[in-house]
Amino acid sequence: MKVIQTKNYQDMSEKAAQFILEKIKSKPDFQLGLATGGTPVTTYQNLIQDHQTNQTSYQLVTTFNLDEYIGLSNEDPNSYHYYMNKHLFSEIDIPADQTFIPNGLAEDLERECIEYDALISKYNGIDLQILGLGHNGHIGFNEPGTPFDKQTHIVTLADSTVEANARFFDSIEDVPTQAITMGIGSIMKSKEILLLVSGREKHEALQKLLHDEVNELFPASILQRHKNVTIIADEDAIIGKDMMQSKSAYR
Numbered sequence: 669m670k671v672i673q674t675k676n677y678q679d680m681s682e683k684a685a686q687f688i689l690e691k692i693k694s695k696p697d698f699q700l701g702l703a704t705g706g707t708p709v710t711t712y713q714n715l716i717q718d719h720q721t722n723q724t725s726y727q728l729v730t731t732f733n734l735d736e737y738i739g740l741s742n743e744d745p746n747s748y749h750y751y752m753n754k755h756l757f758s759e760i761d762i763p764a765d766q767t768f769i770p771n772g773l774a775e776d777l778e779r780e781c782i783e784y785d786a787l788i789s790k791y792n793g794i795d796l797q798i799l800g801l802g803h804n805g806h807i808g809f810n811e812p813g814t815p816f817d818k819q820t821h822i823v824t825l826a827d828s829t830v831e832a833n834a835r836f837f838d839s840i841e842d843v844p845t846q847a848i849t850m851g852i853g854s855i856m857k858s859k860e861i862l863l864l865v866s867g868r869e870k871h872e873a874l875q876k877l878l879h880d881e882v883n884e885l886f887p888a889s890i891l892q893r894h895k896n897v898t899i900i901a902d903e904d905a906i907i908g909k910d911m912m913q914s915k916s917a918y919r
């Protein structure tokens with residue numbers, strides 16, 4: 669795994685956007701895996717800024733999101749459909765029918781999972797998957813204990829994840845307790861992975877990812893076994909300095 673240390677969250681976001689842009693420029697029909705959460709928001713802002721300044725085109729790019737809550741409509745401000753439209757899709761020239769996110773309102777959710785994996789395969793897999801890191805080591809919504817060979821599936825969120833994500837909702841009771849997520853098996857099939865980590869509060873998780881033995885109780889540890897992972901992390905996350913992180917909330 670290659671680790672790139674940046675000064676701060678802003679710098680991490682700029683470097684991440686540059687990293688993604690280089691890939692898209694070298695392969696315009698790029699299959700890009702996207703993440704949500706607070707971490708990639710400014711990376712997406714940088715992509716938008718580049719699109720406005722340099723007219724980088726997304727006409728041939730296809731995107732696949734990692735996950736979606738079960739039970740939220742696409743118009744719900746806390747759904748990941750809404751998040752992606754707000755933070756990226758509405759501001760670049762990507763055709764709507766080339767952006768894929770699991771449907772958390774599907775009548776048959778099991779079938780939705782199978783079809784999501786089939787769709788990714790139909791597009792010959794993901795060229796670059798962007799990931800954030802949960803405090804408990806989750807990637808996507810793969811909580812501790814998830815078998816590494818799982819493909820896209822339905823999960824019940826860990827209490828700690830519900831608590832961590834409650835900051836985006838009016839109250840913790842409003843946070844859905846279930847989601848559809850690409851599994852570790854699906855994520856590991858990506859040709860390349862870019863993990864973004866920011867803030868003192870992620871220091872312990874990043875240390876475990878880098879140094880613990882690979883184990884299902886810390887899902888992100890599996891990344892040690894992927895052949896092409898780049899981690900862009902800020903100083904706070906790498907060194908674990910005792911200071912407040914300066915990460916922007918996404919709404």
Ligand SMILES: O=P(O)(O)OC[C@H]1O[C@](O)(CO)[C@@H](O)[C@@H]1O
Pocket residue numbers: 703704705706707708799800801802803807808809829833
């Ligand atoms: O970037 P954040 O908000 O710290 O979240 C980390 C991870 O947790 C999730 O938000 C899920 O809880 C992922 O989507 C994200 O990658």
